[in-house]
Amino acid sequence: MPTPPTGRILVVDDETDLAQLVAEYLRKAGLEVAVRHDGTEAVAAVRDFTPDVLVLDLGLPGIDGIEVCRQVRVFSDCYVLMLTARDDEVDKIVGLSVGADDYVTKPFSPRELVARVQAMLRRARTGGAASAAGSRSAQQALVIGELVVDEDSRQVHLAGEPVALTRIEFDCPVTGSVEAW
Structure with missing residues (x-):
């Protein structure tokens, strides 16, 4: 069982x-x-x-x-x-x-x-x-300068402050390169 x-x-x-x-x-x-x-x-x-x-x-x-x-x-x-x-x-x-x-x-x-x-x-x-909680392997947060994107917790912080995003905004793929930012 x-x-x-x-x-x-x-x-x-x-x-x-x-x-x-x-x-x-x-x-x-x-x-x-x-x-x-x-x-x-x-x-x-x-x-x-x-x-x-x-x-x-x-x-x-x-x-x-x-x-x-x-x-x-x-x-x-x-x-x-x-x-x-x-x-x-x-x-x-x-x-x-x-x-x-x-x-x-x-x-x-x-x-x-x-x-x-x-x-x-x-x-x-x-x-x-x-x-x-561990149902898939934990990923490290993406850090670009003061921007931190944690895919596991679906949280984004800029300069230590939380950024409120909808599910669609969070899931939207970024096109282009980091240098373009």
Whole structure:
């Protein structure tokens, strides 16, 4: 029997008991889990914890789950599984259109949620936390003067300050030579 995938999961839900329940099921499956309870904390935690999968509620204090997903998609390629009580078709379409990879409505089966997370972890993903966690060999950051491009963490810094790039901007190949800069 194949071993289950390992990974880092960030669970974000303002319902503390529910977040802890989800986290416990994920931990029992051998996954590393962090929990946050509001949108602002969620964005910061994605930067710091670099999860492979973000389990995200839509109804959060601070900034809502839709805005969290939009902001996270600027700098992270982690999988996003929205876990929410909102079950209208429009909510699902909006969630998926802002970058969610899956959408599960409450009430839900914790075992099914774990299976969905594990299925995501089995799929190859370029960049993001999966590579930082060691699913492929780590690359050294590209350094050109004060510009530092770290492909593994998908972060760019100029003179020590972070540069916010969308996924498309980050993935865009540079044409020409370095001397042209």
